[in-house]
Amino acid sequence: MFDINHIISLVGSVLLVLVATVLHEVAHGATANALGDDTAKRMGRITLNPFKHLDLVGSVVLPLLMALVGGPIFAFAKPVPYDPRKLRHPVRDEVLVALAGPACNLLQACIGAGVFRGVIAYLTQAGITYPIPTQWEVALDIIATFVYLNLMLMFFNLIPLPPLDGSAIISPLLRGRARDVYYTVQRNSMPVLLALLYLLPMVLHINPVSIYLNATAEPLAVLLLGF
16 A cells, blocks of 8 residues: 555655756856856756756656655766867866755755755644654655755765766866876776765665765754754
8 A cells, every 4th residue: 555645755756856856057157157057048058947857767767766765766867968178267167066065955955955944843842742744744854855965966966077077176176187087987887886875885885975975965064953
């Protein structure tokens, strides 16, 4: 027998994942446009229309599967295209464009946390105490998931490996030998990323990405939500 509240929670969480990822990509495009590169604008990617950004597997199938198996919900959208050669100050602006996505996720997390605290304050003022009505519990669970999800997206994208945003933030800051070494790592980044995400957890039962997110996204979520 299906639990309607569980289904609502799953669907709500997946929809919020889509909101977070779409806004993340829009932030990249809007920032690039403001700094001189209109590539995303010309391609119609500075829009809140989700169909312009969604990737069938990464934006729909993946979060649904992760929600069904009870794991952390994660998703990705089609990257917003931009041409760093058109930026007014390429070295500086490339970093700003890369930071725009994670910064947008942080802003969404803060807004979500504000809504969460507002609902808690309303329930307290109304004299509604534990156990709270199911509809409020579902709503709070979805909002908390939205906050945690955005923080996960922010910190995950700050990992300095392509195609993640952290690579575009780190590479312009390096000079000389350090930059040469980093470019060598970049050329082999996809196998490294796949090993971090899948190989190490499956073979050695070590999950460095989860350890990293548990040390970053989780405590910040607790701080913002006031747990």
